[in-house]
Amino acid sequence: MYRKIIFICFITVLSLFSKELITPIPLNPDFNYKKALLGKKLFFDKKLSHDNTISCASCHFIEDGGDDNLPVSFGIDGKTGTRNSPTVLNARYNATQFWDGSAKNLADQAKGPIHNPVEMGSNFEEVILKLKKEKDYVNEFSLLYKNGISGLNITDAIAEFEKTLTTPNSRFDKFLRGYTKALTQDEFNGYKAFKEYGCISCHNGINIGGNLLQKIGVLEYYSTDDFGRFNITKDSNDKFYFKVPSLRNIELTAPYFHDGQTKTLKDAVEKMIKHQIGYLLEDKEVENIIKFLKTLTGDTPKIIKDTNEKINN
Ligand code: HEC
Ligand code: HEC
Structure with a gap:
């Protein structure tokens, strides 16, 4: 009541x-351009998933509404979740993220799918190891972040890219x-x-x-x-x-x-x-x-x- x-x-x-x-x-949303570019690369990178088959973009089609047009999404190994993929477009303007509001901001949200067993089924440790093998990522992270490649920096860059996705x-x-x-x-x-x-x-x-x-x-x-x-x-x-x-x-x-x-x-x-x-x-x-x-x-x-x-x- x-x-x-x-x-x-x-x-x-x-x-x-x-x-x-x-x-x-x-009309002109603010964002850090260089971090957003790095975030874009991560958003489309399937290495963020355990078996290198799924990227954020697999379930969020940026140029077609920002969702995946399915009742529920497919993650690694054809696994399905239980909820509909919401749009990432204008997500920066949501007070909280996820259907149940359980993530307080975009960076906090981005941890979720990487670790979710029916989505990307991976974890920061595994992703960081893979990214550290790539010279470009190592350089880019170290230029933008004092402590280079880390879980927090990965999600920070992704969130910065998502800030560009407004309509x-x-x-x-x-x-x-x-x-x-x-x-x-x-x-x-x-x-x-x-x-x-x-x-x-x-x-x-x-x-x-x-x-x-x-x-x-x-x-x-x-x-x-x-x-x-x-x-x-x-x-x-x-x-x-x-x-x-x-x-x-x-x-x-x-x-x-x-x-x-x-x-x-x-x-x-x-x-x-x-x-x-x-x-x-x-x-x-x-x-x-x-x-x-x-x-x-x-x-x-x-x-x-x-x-x-x-x-x-
Ligand atoms: C009391 C709050 C409330 C009112 C009033 C309300 N809505 Fe909603 N609306 C919601 C909630 C909560 C959801 C999500 C429900 C869910 O998915 O379980 C929703 C979902 C929707 C969706 C689906 C969005 C999506 O992405 O899946 C549409 C469309 C919508 N509302 C339109 C309307 C319209 C039109 C009206 C007036 C006729 C209306 N709503 C009134 C709370 C409300
Ligand atoms: C396997 C499909 C899948 C993948 C991969 C995926 N998502 Fe999602 N995304 C979803 C689903 C489903 C939800 C809703 C989950 C919930 O609310 O419980 C969601 C929710 C979100 C939301 C919250 C939007 C809102 O309005 O609440 C954002 C933002 C988002 N995803 C961004 C990302 C990012 C960034 C990645 C990559 C790190 C990613 N997603 C990977 C399916 C996916």
């Missing part, structure tokens, strides 16, 4: 202080910046419905999500074997709490929800209405909300390039 009160207060305070609960993605300039962001013609009437009505029916009470902020943990099945039970946040805290109040996902680029990241069991955006929106909102919406309103959600697709991130082919100049 106290959680609900805190949550309502939070939203009220938020709406008092800002005209819009959603803010646009900055500015969606039509909705243009609208927020004052270009009212960026949305059609239907899309605008969809945004209005999104606010009026309270979708925005959970999906808000720069990522239109990513800043809260909330229960799936507030109004009607959602059937899942995954207890979400409870698995981390063992607090029964946390059962079925998941990170409210970002809705940016949502048309590109099917299937949906932590279990990846919902194939279309229409089904996802209808489930949200049923489980989280509890109103009966007209078909046209649902259609408009979907049209609005499709205006949240921004520019595909340009994968940074090293124009001099070297990190050390």
Whole structure:
């Protein structure tokens, strides 16, 4: 109960202080270029997995929504996990990482898949040994980090690369910046419905999500074997709490929800209405909300390039 009160207060305070609960993605995100270049190399390097078959990019397609379009991902030896791969695009703007919010930032998150037996199935010791055999890595790390190749430095560089993966300039962001013609009437009505029916009470902020943990099945039970946040805290109040996902680029990241069991955006929106909102919406309103959600697709991130082919100049 106290959680609900805190949550309502939070939203009220938020709406008092800002005209819009959603803010646009900055056009020029800050990041350390050289570290990001090293991070890019690591992100695409299969040596981060035990049998050299899987890289971060195997489950996060940067140029196609930042996820892998599968219900659940395949790791080494064809092993499968239990959760849907969320997007890495704009992940820098999430308050926490993972469906259960169990990683506090991107560097902390990147440890996870390297060690996860059904993902990359490796560990820092093994990865460091492999990277130390490569002159380029040894040089690059020692130029950027005092103590050269280490677990923390590997994840720091990867996080820096992920900071480059933003998708500015969606039509909705243009609208927020004052270009009212960026949305059609239907899309605008969809945004209005999104606010009026309270979708925005959970999906808000720069990522239109990513800043809260909330229960799936507030109004009607959602059937899942995954207890979400409870698995981390063992607090029964946390059962079925998941990170409210970002809705940016949502048309590109099917299937949906932590279990990846919902194939279309229409089904996802209808489930949200049923489980989280509890109103009966007209078909046209649902259609408009979907049209609005499709205006949240921004520019595909340009994968940074090293124009001099070297990190050390
Ligand atoms: C085998 C597939 C797979 C591989 C390989 C993989 N990921 Fe993921 N990634 C996932 C899945 C599945 C999740 C969600 C897991 C969860 O929440 O329990 C996830 C979550 C994330 C998140 C959190 C996003 C959010 O919104 O919570 C980030 C960031 C991320 N991965 C980056 C990486 C990086 C960096 C690497 C490489 C070091 C990597 N991933 C390797 C499948 C994969
Ligand atoms: C009480 C909070 C809450 C409200 C209200 C809410 N959502 Fe959600 N939404 C969530 C949570 C939590 C998830 C993730 C649930 C999961 O995967 O188990 C989610 C997931 C989604 C997804 C799937 C995203 C993905 O990447 O898988 C979409 C689409 C979505 N919501 C749209 C909406 C729309 C549209 C509305 C209004 C009709 C709405 N939501 C209202 C909390 C909320």
